[in-house]
Amino acid sequence: GAVVSQHPSWVICKSGTSVKIECRSLDFQATTMFWYRQFPKQSLMLMATSNEGSKATYEQGVEKDKFLINHASLTLSTLTVTSAHPEDSSFYICSARIRAGGSGETQYFGPGTRLLVL
Amino acid sequence: AQRVTQPEKLLSVFKGAPVELKCNYSYSGSPELFWYVQYSRQRLQLLLRHISRESIKGFTADLNKGETSFHLKKPFAQEEDSAMYYCALVLGGGADGLTFGKGTHLIIQP
Numbered sequence: 519g520a521v522v523s524q525h526p527s528w529v530i531c532k533s534g535t536s537v538k539i540e541c542r543s544l545d546f547q548a549t550t551m552f553w554y555r556q557f558p559k560q561s562l563m564l565m566a567t568s569n570e571g572s573k574a575t576y577e578q579g580v581e582k583d584k585f586l587i588n589h590a591s592l593t594l595s596t597l598t599v600t601s602a603h604p605e606d607s608s609f610y611i612c613s614a615r616i617r618a619g620g621s622g623e624t625q626y627f628g629p630g631t632r633l634l635v636l
Numbered sequence: 637a638q639r640v641t642q643p644e645k646l647l648s649v650f651k652g653a654p655v656e657l658k659c660n661y662s663y664s665g666s667p668e669l670f671w672y673v674q675y676s677r678q679r680l681q682l683l684l685r686h687i688s689r690e691s692i693k694g695f696t697a698d699l700n701k702g703e704t705s706f707h708l709k710k711p712f713a714q715e716e717d718s719a720m721y722y723c724a725l726v727l728g729g730g731a732d733g734l735t736f737g738k739g740t741h742l743i744i745q746p
Binding site: 552554560561562563564567577611613624625626627628629630 | 672678679680681682685722726732733734735736737738739
């Protein structure tokens with residue numbers, strides 16, 4: 519159980535276009551999903567927290583108008599990179615959180631989406 | 637702000653030898669600590685968390701609040717343990733996403 523999928527797994531686009539990445543929790547409902555970005559040979563950096571039915575919370579330095587997040591249902595969050603530029607090329611990973619009661623929380627990760635902006 | 641430090645980018649040990657992956661954190665509160673593992677060409681997956689006090693695949697990690705450490709240990713390394721290991725924390729209350737260390741690439745030599 520606790521499987522998270524992402525689509526697409528990779529995408530190449532031209533500079534100036536927008537790209538949408540989907541994150542789905544397949545066998546559980548996730549009121550909270552997270553979006554991370556990982557540059558080559560670096561660690562995952564949290565971009566934003568996505569709560570179902572409300573506005574996303576962005577980390578400092580992440581442009582909310584550039585990285586649009588929508589969490590319309592308990593199983594789907596989308597990240598849209600608007601007017602993508604080469605510096606947006608990265609590996610984008612989502613996670614969905616399950617609260618395990620007294621054992622604390624657990625985040626389950628998607629396989630990631632590799633974005634290359636030409 | 638909270639921070640997670642993994643001092644070793646790369647750790648290479650022989651099969652059967654003990655393994656210790658170091659992790660230190662800085663946060664004045666009481667965070668939840670995790671170890672995540674990423675095997676080659678696979679997604680990030682939870683290895684263990686300090687609250688559960690469990691042993692997974694022979695790995696254990698003890699939270700030392702005095703030293704603000706959460707080192708990952710295994711007494712006898714196996715070749716299938718070769719992977720990227722990330723230490724991470726989430727602030728108490730679970731309101732935020734994970735803060736990751738930079739990761740340690742563990743290589744188990746035969």
